[in-house]
Amino acid sequence: MAFRLFKKPARLTKAQLLTGKSMVHILVLGALVWQFVMGFTDNLGADPVQALLNFTGLHAIHILLLTLCLSPLAQLTPCGDFIRYRRMLGVYTFIYALAHFATYILFELQLDWPLIGSELIERPYISVGFVALLLLLAMAVTSFDRLRKKMGRRWQSLHNTVYLAILLALLHYSWSQKTVLADPLLYWFAAFVILLPRMKRWYQSLQRKSDGKKKHKTTATRTT
Amino acid sequence: MPKRFSPSVKLTENEVTDESVYRQRRTLLKSMGFLGASTLLSSKASAFGWFDDDDEKKIQREALDFSPAGKYSTAAKKTPYDKVSGYNNFYEFGTGKDDPAEYAHNMETDPWSLKIDGMVEKPFTLDHASLTSKFPLQERIYRLRCVEAWSMVIPWVGFELGALIRQARPLSSARYVAFQTLYAPEQMRGQNSRFIGGGVDYPYVEGLRLDEAMHPLTLMAVGLYGKTLPPQNGAPIRLVVPWKYGFKSIKSIVRITLTDKEPPTTWNKLAPNEYGFYANVNPNVDHPRWSQASERRIAGGGLLSRNRIDTELFNGYEEVASLYKDMDLKKYY
Ligand code: HEM
Numbered sequence: 001m002a003f004r005l006f007k008k009p010a011r012l013t014k015a016q017l018l019t020g021k022s023m024v025h026i027l028v029l030g031a032l033v034w035q036f037v038m039g040f041t042d043n044l045g046a047d048p049v050q051a052l053l054n055f056t057g058l059h060a061i062h063i064l065l066l067t068l069c070l071s072p073l074a075q076l077t078p079c080g081d082f083i084r085y086r087r088m089l090g091v092y093t094f095i096y097a098l099a100h101f102a103t104y105i106l107f108e109l110q111l112d113w114p115l116i117g118s119e120l121i122e123r124p125y126i127s128v129g130f131v132a133l134l135l136l137l138a139m140a141v142t143s144f145d146r147l148r149k150k151m152g153r154r155w156q157s158l159h160n161t162v163y164l165a166i167l168l169a170l171l172h173y174s175w176s177q178k179t180v181l182a183d184p185l186l187y188w189f190a191a192f193v194i195l196l197p198r199m200k201r202w203y204q205s206l207q208r209k210s211d212g213k214k215k216h217k218t219t220a221t222r223t224t
Numbered sequence: 225m226p227k228r229f230s231p232s233v234k235l236t237e238n239e240v241t242d243e244s245v246y247r248q249r250r251t252l253l254k255s256m257g258f259l260g261a262s263t264l265l266s267s268k269a270s271a272f273g274w275f276d277d278d279d280e281k282k283i284q285r286e287a288l289d290f291s292p293a294g295k296y297s298t299a300a301k302k303t304p305y306d307k308v309s310g311y312n313n314f315y316e317f318g319t320g321k322d323d324p325a326e327y328a329h330n331m332e333t334d335p336w337s338l339k340i341d342g343m344v345e346k347p348f349t350l351d352h353a354s355l356t357s358k359f360p361l362q363e364r365i366y367r368l369r370c371v372e373a374w375s376m377v378i379p380w381v382g383f384e385l386g387a388l389i390r391q392a393r394p395l396s397s398a399r400y401v402a403f404q405t406l407y408a409p410e411q412m413r414g415q416n417s418r419f420i421g422g423g424v425d426y427p428y429v430e431g432l433r434l435d436e437a438m439h440p441l442t443l444m445a446v447g448l449y450g451k452t453l454p455p456q457n458g459a460p461i462r463l464v465v466p467w468k469y470g471f472k473s474i475k476s477i478v479r480i481t482l483t484d485k486e487p488p489t490t491w492n493k494l495a496p497n498e499y500g501f502y503a504n505v506n507p508n509v510d511h512p513r514w515s516q517a518s519e520r521r522i523a524g525g526g527l528l529s530r531n532r533i534d535t536e537l538f539n540g541y542e543e544v545a546s547l548y549k550d551m552d553l554k555k556y557y
Contacts, residue, residue, distance in 0.1 A: 039527045045311065046522055048527050110531075179424065181423030182423075
């Protein structure tokens with residue numbers, strides 16, 4: 001039964017797409033705003049700053065992983081419309097990461113600029129998070145259609161750094177913990193599974209490239 | 225025999241207001257349906273501090289007889305009870321700060337047995353009742369500075385470790401004191417699973433130099449906010465060494481052993497470059513991954529409370545400085 005259903009491409013109507021997007025906005029943005037409201041009113045447990053850092057950091061990773069699921073989902077299932085949610089979730093990843101950074105600057109270090117500067121530079125796990133944030137920033141500001149067209153192939157290269165961003169974010173997460181054997185391991189595993197279909201593609205294209213080189217070489221020797 | 229102690233302070237239920245305010249707030253939150261909403265938004269409870277619902281497993285805390293704070297206490301604003309008991313590092317119950325409050329009620333704290341042995345003339349054992357009756361109890365309001373750069377101000381109830389050690393008559397060759405936490409994997413989920421317990425080798429062990437242990441500031445705490453300790457804070461008896469990072473203040477102690485060698489300590493074994501044997505609070509020696517020059521004082525007030533303060537050497541307890549007179553504190557961190 002279920003399989004029959006999947007044989008035809010499943011297209012979303014415009015209304016469905018719009019409803020879906022509105023739901024995402026309400027849920028994802030709503031949760032973030034709500035969490036800050038609870039923080040301001042001291043309703044986030046003993047340490048609202050730590051609670052917000054964890055909330056924004058973890059959900060930034062959740063949304064990023066979800067974003068990375070969309071293109072394999074669009075390819076592997078008959079519902080290509082998954083891809084239409086990719087940009088908004090990508091931008092929300094950045095918004096959550098930005099809220100995370102803001103929490104750190106405003107509420108953790110409380111605008112102690114010398115300390116902020118030295119922590120960003122001297123603490124490798126913070127530096128790694130910062131680089132991840134800059135990558136997300138670069139992707140978010142170039143996410144408009146007009147820029148995308150203008151940038152051409154460079155747009156794709158820039159947006160391929162999302163793979164670097166998830167690796168750096170997970171490294172930052174692991175590194176922030178006091179012990180290695182902890183939750184981040186589960187996230188590394190999840191990221192591995194999500195990237196698996198792409199790894200196959202990368203491997204094939206690598207092979208094609210090296211094959212190409214080999215061919216090139218043999219033709220070259222022939223001509224001499 | 226210790227002389228019979230007559231209490232000079234007796235707390236009634238209503239005097240510990242911090243606790244009742246906490247209950248009221250929880251009821252309010254619940255009635256507004258926030259607790260239910262949070263489950264929809266996230267499976268990770270720790271992301272929402274107000275998710276853990278402790279109403280069904282209310283823990284019994286008994287009122288204690290004790291004398292008031294005295295010269296060792298700080299007058300700083302106390303951290304409310306719900307924060308002290310809701311935000312703990314006790315990896316035996318999980319690595320999340322709210323795991324202990326959620327899971328520690330599974331730990332059986334009565335009956336209890338605390339053994340004092342090793343290089344002493346008179347080893348002895350304290351049972352549950354004698355933990356709170358053998359030595360006169362005092363309230364000590366101490367600053368607690370966590371190695372993670374946050375701090376609290378906590379009204380402990382307890383007695384000096386020195387009194388306990390003197391009772392056992394240490395041999396002159398004894399130089400160090402080793403401590404050990406309960407090992408009971410069936411009650412402590414983190415001991416049962418290396419993943420939940422953060423990969424720590426249990427039982428948790430800690431140690432002090434004998435002169436540190438004999439210092440009058442060093443407390444064996446059996447209570448908090450006038451009543452016996454909640455399990456997540458290390459019931460029924462824990463160490464409190466206020467001039468050292470929090471991880472030195474070992475919880476739920478079953479054994480104290482005097483020795484002539486520096487005893488192994490849990491965090492030092494796990495990451496020797498990050499956590500030393502001494503672990504004295506020191507703003508001039510950073511943790512390799514973060515600065516120790518300042519800290520956030522957790523005392524309530526939400527995000528906007530400007531609570532970042534400078535960290536003081538020995539957490540402000542400068543009377544212990546003489547213990548470390550000729551030591552390079554950067555080397556012996
Ligand atoms: C300049 C950028 C960043 C700074 C300064 C920063 C800072 C921090 C800090 C201070 C912590 C708390 C460590 C602790 O006390 O437990 C943390 C945790 C974390 N960060 Fe970041 N971060 C940055 C970027 C990012 C980015 C881009 C992501 C993800 C996309 C991220 C994800 C996380 C996660 C998942 C945690 C762990 C939360 C938990 O323990 O539950 N961070 N970060």
